[in-house]
Structure formats: structure tokens, C-alpha cells
Amino acid sequence: MSFGSAYFTLPKFKYIKPRSVDELLNYLSEYGSNAKIMSGGVGVIAFMKERLISPDYIISLSDIPELKKVKNDGETFEIGANVHLSELEYELVRKTVPTLFKAVKNIADPTIRNMGTLVGDLAEAIPWADAYPALLSLDASLEVMKKGSSKKVPVNGFVEGLGQINLKEDEFISKIIIPVRKMRGTYLKFANSSEYGLATVALTYLYEEERFNLVLGSITEKPIVINNADVNWDFKSDLSKNIEKLNAYIDSNVNPVDDLLSSSKFRKNIIKYLTLRAIKEVFSYERN
Ligand SMILES: Cc1cc2nc3c(=O)[nH]c(=O)nc-3n(C[C@H](O)[C@H](O)[C@H](O)COP(=O)(O)OP(=O)(O)OC[C@H]3O[C@@H](n4cnc5c(N)ncnc54)[C@H](O)[C@@H]3O)c2cc1C
Incomplete structure (x- = not known):
């Protein structure tokens, strides 16, 4: 993914690694407008090198165990914000949400899928990306959290255009929720x-x-x-x-x-x- 820029270094930023969702929400409420959330970092690091973004703070999701979970209770299939794409390439996913399984298999290559997350692919808002159409077909929703509240919003309408998503600066996506049905x-x-x-x-x-x-x-x-x-x-x-x-x-x-x-x-x-x-x-x- 290159936009033809001559930059290969990262701009200066402060790296924050919260250990819990509450800690993350506090940082977001304090630094939201100057911060960028990072899940796998595939997009964030590339965009920073290209100087398309230069946030003062990078808030990493990698140390929050709650965001690494995949859950299927028979009613909903839930994918945490820091679940890597490669973690969705297994039989339960193929049987439960086959459209998503096949879309994930079509994303980039195993190296990118080991680093990148499904939430990151969606939130990057590239109109040609594979996560959004697959999730739309599955009537998926997102859990969006900010300090003191959380809400469930449909995936439909979340991506507004190239690089544009329907999310405020102090909010983040904690998980993707897909209704489990016979499909x-x-x-x-x-x-x-x-x-x-x-x-x-x-x-x-x-x-x-x-x-x-x-x-x-x-x-x-x-x-x-x-x-x-x-x-x-x-x-x-x-x-x-x-x-x-x-x-x-x-x-x-x-x-x-x-x-x-x-x-x-x-x-x-x-x-x-x-x-x-x-x-x-x-x-x-x-x-x-
Ligand atoms: C060589 C290459 C090939 C690729 N090929 C494909 C392809 O074929 N199909 C395809 O669909 N994609 C493709 N991609 C895109 C890639 O899959 C995504 O860049 C990756 O999945 C993003 O996930 P990430 O976890 O690394 O996101 P990050 O880089 O961490 O974040 C991406 C964006 O999402 C935001 N974000 C991340 N998590 C959250 C959250 N929880 N809440 C709110 N915002 C959040 C970040 O702030 C950032 O703006 C390709 C990328 C590369 C480099």
C-alpha cells in the first residue's frame, strides 16, 4: 500500500499501552483529538510513514486481554477489536459465518493477516477492502464505547467514504457482533x-x-x-x-x-x- 511518498521514517509520537478498557477510555477522553488507536498497526504505521497522519499519541490495544476474544454463545458471534485476521481462519468460523471466513481468506497474504485485525480493516475505511461488504451481508453490528457509555450500532452506514468512519474522537470499537442464524x-x-x-x-x-x-x-x-x-x-x-x-x-x-x-x-x-x-x-x- 503506497501512495508514492518519499518518507520511510515515523514522525515523533508518544506510545501508550493501556492494560484495560477503562484505562483506554480515560486516555481517549483526555487525548482523543490528538490520538490514534492502533490494533495491528498495518494501516496506522503505513499512514504515519506516508505522513498522511501525524498523531501525538498512539494508543495500542495489544495489552487488553478483553479485546482479544472470539465468542460464540449460539445467539451472537462476537469478534474483539484486537483479534487478528488469521485467528478467524478456523473451522468454527467457516461453519458459523461462512461469508466472513471466505472474505478473510481473501485479504492480502498470511503475513498481513497475522498482524492486521478485522476491526482495523473495517475502520481503515478503504472502499475496496473486504471486511465491510462481508459484514454488511451478515447484518453485523459494532459495540462502540466511550468513557461512561457503550452502544450497539449497525455496520451499515459506519463507513462514510475513503478514510471516513462514523465514530467520534473519544469513541472506539470494542467488538463486532454478528447474529448467529442458519446460513x-x-x-x-x-x-x-x-x-x-x-x-x-x-x-x-x-x-x-x-x-x-x-x-x-x-x-x-x-x-x-x-x-x-x-x-x-x-x-x-x-x-x-x-x-x-x-x-x-x-x-x-x-x-x-x-x-x-x-x-x-x-x-x-x-x-x-x-x-x-x-x-x-x-x-x-x-x-x-
Ligand atoms: C500489502 C497490503 C495488502 C493488503 N491487502 C488487503 C486486501 O486484499 N483486502 C483488504 O481488505 N485489506 C487489505 N489490506 C489492509 C489490511 O488488511 C489492513 O491494513 C489491516 O487489516 C488493518 O488492521 P490493523 O489491525 O493493522 O489496523 P490498524 O493499522 O491498527 O488501524 C487501522 C485504522 O483503524 C483504526 N482502528 C483500529 N482499531 C480500531 C478500533 N478498535 N476502534 C476504532 N478505530 C480503530 C485506526 O485508528 C486506524 O485508523 C492490505 C494491507 C497491506 C499493507
């Missing part, structure tokens, strides 16, 4: 000589509720969420008829960006191809 899901990514995708598709099908969320990522500044109601999907009808309706919807409503990496037309063709593959993978499957 099938997939995540497909088309990348061309870059770790980030030119087009991505996250699909989560809740077969007991007969509904799905299809999220088209990397083709516009914010991911596009399409659900079964948007396309009048008829679960009792032929898959091919439903696919026709979905294609018609994408043709009329989805306008990918045109940039140096790809034309809008190419991205649209790719997104339709990935959508078709995702639908076939998730729906051509015996229910169990």
Missing part, C-alpha cells in the same frame, strides 16, 4: 495485480428466514446492498428466472466507477459474473 454464504473477489479487488461479491443466504443479502463491493465508493425483496426474488421459482431478474436489476441500478484500474463497463461485467457464480454456489446446494 450459507460465500465471498468472491476479482483482483488484478493488486491485493484489493476490482470487484467483490458477498452473499449471505438465511435459508430458514428465506432471505438473502448480496453485497457488491469495490465497484463504487460504498458497497451496494441488494436483497431478495429488491429484485422480487421468488424462492419457489426457477433459479434461472430469478437470476434474470437480478441481472436486469444490476443492469439498471448499478453504475461502477471508471478509473485507471478498470473501466466501468469491465467492472460491471465482472460483478455480474461474480454474482452469478456466488448465486450458483449458494443456491445449488441441498438444504441440511
Whole structure:
């Protein structure tokens, strides 16, 4: 990830390593406007070297045990703010939230996944990143804390644009919360000589509720969420008829960006191809 800068050193900053969430919240309330939270540091360190940010304080999450937990109580699947991406590459995650498992596998390479966290990938707010579309398809929420209070906010709407998130200076994300339901899901990514995708598709099908969320990522500044109601999907009808309706919807409503990496037309063709593959993978499957 380089923005072509000539800097290779870090600017001066004070490094703070709280041992508990309460201690962290005190620091945030005192230094919030001059501080940056750091989970894995993959993005923070790169952005500081590029002089895109120069905070006076870096507040590390690495010594707070509470933020390193993954919890599944059958109702919700919760991922702490300092859980590394590689810690989500195991069987329980694949069975419980398959869309997320497959998205994580598509992020960068094992070295980056060992350092980076899911919360960090989301909070970095890169429009081409993989965490946000996958979490949108899963109806995920965030626990946002500040000194004296905490609230649960939907992931939908959290990323406002490149580098912009819906979070105040004295707040931080303590965990990601995903409702556990019977589901099938997939995540497909088309990348061309870059770790980030030119087009991505996250699909989560809740077969007991007969509904799905299809999220088209990397083709516009914010991911596009399409659900079964948007396309009048008829679960009792032929898959091919439903696919026709979905294609018609994408043709009329989805306008990918045109940039140096790809034309809008190419991205649209790719997104339709990935959508078709995702639908076939998730729906051509015996229910169990
Ligand atoms: C070579 C390379 C390839 C990559 N390829 C991909 C890819 O294919 N797909 C993809 O999706 N990503 C990719 N990335 C991005 C990478 O996955 C993220 O940089 C990483 O996951 C960020 O996590 P982190 O824990 O290191 O975040 P940090 O660098 O610690 O933080 C990132 C941002 O999130 C904020 N933040 C972190 N934690 C919190 C919190 N708890 N509350 C509030 N704000 C917080 C920080 O203040 C900072 O602004 C790539 C990065 C590199 C360097």
C-alpha cells in the first residue's frame, strides 16, 4: 500500500499501552483529538510513514486481554477489536459465518493477516477492502464505547467514504457482533495485480428466514446492498428466472466507477459474473 511518498521514517509520537478498557477510555477522553488507536498497526504505521497522519499519541490495544476474544454463545458471534485476521481462519468460523471466513481468506497474504485485525480493516475505511461488504451481508453490528457509555450500532452506514468512519474522537470499537442464524454464504473477489479487488461479491443466504443479502463491493465508493425483496426474488421459482431478474436489476441500478484500474463497463461485467457464480454456489446446494 503506497501512495508514492518519499518518507520511510515515523514522525515523533508518544506510545501508550493501556492494560484495560477503562484505562483506554480515560486516555481517549483526555487525548482523543490528538490520538490514534492502533490494533495491528498495518494501516496506522503505513499512514504515519506516508505522513498522511501525524498523531501525538498512539494508543495500542495489544495489552487488553478483553479485546482479544472470539465468542460464540449460539445467539451472537462476537469478534474483539484486537483479534487478528488469521485467528478467524478456523473451522468454527467457516461453519458459523461462512461469508466472513471466505472474505478473510481473501485479504492480502498470511503475513498481513497475522498482524492486521478485522476491526482495523473495517475502520481503515478503504472502499475496496473486504471486511465491510462481508459484514454488511451478515447484518453485523459494532459495540462502540466511550468513557461512561457503550452502544450497539449497525455496520451499515459506519463507513462514510475513503478514510471516513462514523465514530467520534473519544469513541472506539470494542467488538463486532454478528447474529448467529442458519446460513450459507460465500465471498468472491476479482483482483488484478493488486491485493484489493476490482470487484467483490458477498452473499449471505438465511435459508430458514428465506432471505438473502448480496453485497457488491469495490465497484463504487460504498458497497451496494441488494436483497431478495429488491429484485422480487421468488424462492419457489426457477433459479434461472430469478437470476434474470437480478441481472436486469444490476443492469439498471448499478453504475461502477471508471478509473485507471478498470473501466466501468469491465467492472460491471465482472460483478455480474461474480454474482452469478456466488448465486450458483449458494443456491445449488441441498438444504441440511
Ligand atoms: C500489502 C497490503 C495488502 C493488503 N491487502 C488487503 C486486501 O486484499 N483486502 C483488504 O481488505 N485489506 C487489505 N489490506 C489492509 C489490511 O488488511 C489492513 O491494513 C489491516 O487489516 C488493518 O488492521 P490493523 O489491525 O493493522 O489496523 P490498524 O493499522 O491498527 O488501524 C487501522 C485504522 O483503524 C483504526 N482502528 C483500529 N482499531 C480500531 C478500533 N478498535 N476502534 C476504532 N478505530 C480503530 C485506526 O485508528 C486506524 O485508523 C492490505 C494491507 C497491506 C499493507
